[in-house]
Amino acid sequence: MSQFILALRFFRRDFRSGELRLLVLALIIAVAAVSAVGFFTNRVEQAMTLQANQVLAADLVLSSNNPIPASFEQQADMLDLNVAHTLSFPSVIVHQDQTQLVEVKAVSKNYPLRGDLRVRPFASANEEVVKHPPAPGHLWGEARLMAALNLQPGAQISLGESVFLLEKILSRDFALGNSFFRLGPEVLIALEDIPKTGLVTPASRVRHRLLIAGNQEQVKTFQGWATTRLPQGVRLEHLSSARPELRGALDRGSRFLGLAALVAVLVAGATVALSTRQFVERQSDTSAIMRCLGASQSLIFNVLIIRLSLLCLIASLLGIAGGWLAQYFLADLLSDWFGGALPPPSLWPILTGLGTGFITLLGFTLPPALRLGAVPPLRVLRRDLDAPPASTWLLVLLGIGAMALLMYLQAGDSTLAGWVLLGTLTTVGLLLLTAWLLVRMLSPLRHRGGALWRQGLSGLARNPSMTALQLTGFGLGILAMLLLTIIRTDLLDAWQKTIPEQAPNHFLINIQPSDVDNLGAFFQAQAIEQAGIYPMLRARLTHINDQPVSPDQYQDERAQRLVSREFNLSWSAQMQTENKIVAGSWWGGTNQQRALFSVEVDIANTLGISLGDQLAFNLAGVPIKATVSNLRRVHWDSFQPNFFVIGTPALLKEHPANFITSFYLPPGKETALAALVRQFPSITIIDVSAIMQQIREIMQRGSLAVEYVFLFTLAAGILMLYAGIQASREYRRQEAIVLRTLGMQRNGLLTAAAIEFVLLGLLAGTLATLCANVTGWFIATEVFGFQYNLNPWTIVAGILGSGIAIGLAGMLATWPLSIKPPLRMLQNG
């Protein structure tokens, strides 16, 4: 008979007899938690890419100073892609003899292909979201145009040979989000209006753009096709990154979710480890009989592995299905933020789910399962004989290996995985040590006190390996639950506090050096607090350690993008208070006279820049060279002006620069904004309150999503508790038979069980609480960059809650043994 068919038969029997129920449930929960988070983050990632494309108002943009050849539009049509056209050029608006230099953007009817436009019908009105550009004859202008010409919507203004109705105030055109350097405010008109303005002639300096969007695969096909056919002067632009503030918030949200799922996996792993022992113990008898009846070691092993694999496959598929269903609720939490349903998930999380199932099961089951083939057949005659114990090193290595792999896969961040793993290992080590000490300390104590006390203590001392297993299982479970409680409360709180109530909601850019002092005075007069006025220079990175850099050198798309565009550099003597040095040190004293750079740590990692590297930039044709003296962590969601690269004053001060600042404009103080526009017409104001609102929403919804994942952990925790209690069920059953036969009453049996399990719970709770707080502190400070405040309630709840919960669970599990007549228990085997 083929081993597979035999394994199938065994598997069917296992399933029917309920032998595998616990293992299956633990696996389903682990896989469901991982898959739900996996599907969800996958969808959010895709949505983020689409969101990022709002910056282009499309997925791809072809731009040129000449009309884009028609073949590109034809190809896009063939691929069923949407296209839109824009024309941009500088011109002059005239209103009652006053003129203002503006950036005219004429757009086709279906602009923007991605994202939307935000307008206000009048200055103090709320922002409205619109999907279509102005109708022919209408014009939308930015607020500073209004201020410069003292205009109100409804005014008639001239542009070239045509007169337009100034219909609305354009508060946001996402497609210009990154174009900080413009000559004047933007005005938006319909493309059909261009001929009657008479402004565009073949000789005009006009930027033509062909916008393309649609199915991502088709877009990629188009991109591939277009890249090889670009005529001279035509540029192909594409982006796949959101603004750093948004990306930062979403990244943190994903990390929190990943961490929550990781913790669910940790608890489920502990449950699998606990229930595996029970399963393997029962399999020892089967193996002994099979060997008696002529089965070889390899047959027993292969049959077991096939059964476990089948179990894993079924549990994983069920878990994946559960995760797939569960992520719908998660996705709903964020869908309206992304302006509709999230894109469907890819198949990748299915593989992650399957991987989680197999790693969890095999990591914890394989070492004890390997022993089953070696169960001596003589066990059928002598019950005390068992398989030679599995190598402790093998058990430890496989367990740790499985956990490490799971954590890395789940967290996708080696630092985070590293801290959680270190916390877990320390806890396991402490728990095992405590179990060892406990058993030794209990031996003298067992002979003192009342009968129930002695009985309760002997419950812990009777089987040292069982006590160690239970203490470790309970401890790990409690560690995970507490860690998640810390994440849910303290860390999420700290995250939400990163955007204080009065975080800057407006940025000012294009501040000329001559305006800096006046602007400072303006803020003072208006009693508005600003975040400091920082110089900003645009430069392109050309060399790292004298090696020229080019996009082709990098696999990473973000790195390619970063080296193909200009950076915003700044110079400063002091480091911004929100920044944190992660390597090297900030320049002080004489070091300010040296040529040094401070680089944001994420960009340094992306581009492979290390401390001590020499970077060269091209700053408007002037080469600049300096050494990296420190790496900084920047909280992009703090809404302070931040820079990827900052130089020493000595290095950059003499170069021409614009300045940037941010400030908080309280509601009701909009008049100050109008005054600012009037006094500093060349300064560009960017209102970030909407994006800030988006980030606050991400935080709120991220927190909700973490709560949601917490449910998985809770389910895994309850299951773990059950598995832990069940692990010693057989011992307790035999004891109960003897004790009740000898006359112990129900209360006595329950009290002895309570002593045993409350003691276990208190010990596991104390150690796990200690380790959870230490791990929480490391995660908060090292991974998220938050300050960690110890919450005394987690300590009280951790220790007392564990004692009570485990004590109660132990009593509940002993209850049936205390009410069944001993004879019936004996008869039932």
Added chain:
Amino acid sequence: MTTDDNPEQPVVKASNITKQLPGPDGVLTILDGISLQLAEGEVTAILGASGSGKSTLLGLLAGLDEVTRGEIELFGQSLAGLNEDSRAALRAGKVGFVFQSFQLLPGMTALENVMLPLELAGIRNPAIGATEALEQVELGDRLYHYPGQLSGGEQQRVAIARAFASQPKVLFADEPTGSLDQATGSRIIDLLFQMREQTGAALLLVTHDERLAARCDHRLLIEQGRLEQTS
């Protein structure tokens, strides 16, 4: 059954076997220089007090453990030098067992317990043979009962059905009535002998039940690990 003088090819043959185990006070000799043979179709009882080494001898003869000295042959093949897997292969389909504690697998029904040796022997449609065997022990109506749902006598009948289902050449029984009351024990003995006669298997049983021993062709008495008396 003889101690050493049967000229036919024996099913089981032990030559001067000794079994020693490490004990708290040094080496403990469980069996000391035992020789015996079991011919085809023969029924032999091993008698002795508790701790005399009866069960150890049974385990060694069935190849479940290794001797310290001496030699055992099973179906003419020496067990010396065979590893555990090779000994298991030698037993497959040709050796049956009945134990005092029944040793039924609690997660399997009566039918599945009996199917197990047939499945391991690679027999097609093992359910047919297993059902027949259970009907022979009058448990045709208990096929889908789990061991926990059967009485002690019924469990031992399932064990007997399992032992004979693969038509073994030899059956080893360790105190088959040890866990049963007298009346049930008698019925089990009847059944055991009836099934043995139908299959023609040799039977080696360990017991201290004199009535059971009286029905055997041969009786061996073990005292303190030595074969003291045969009849």
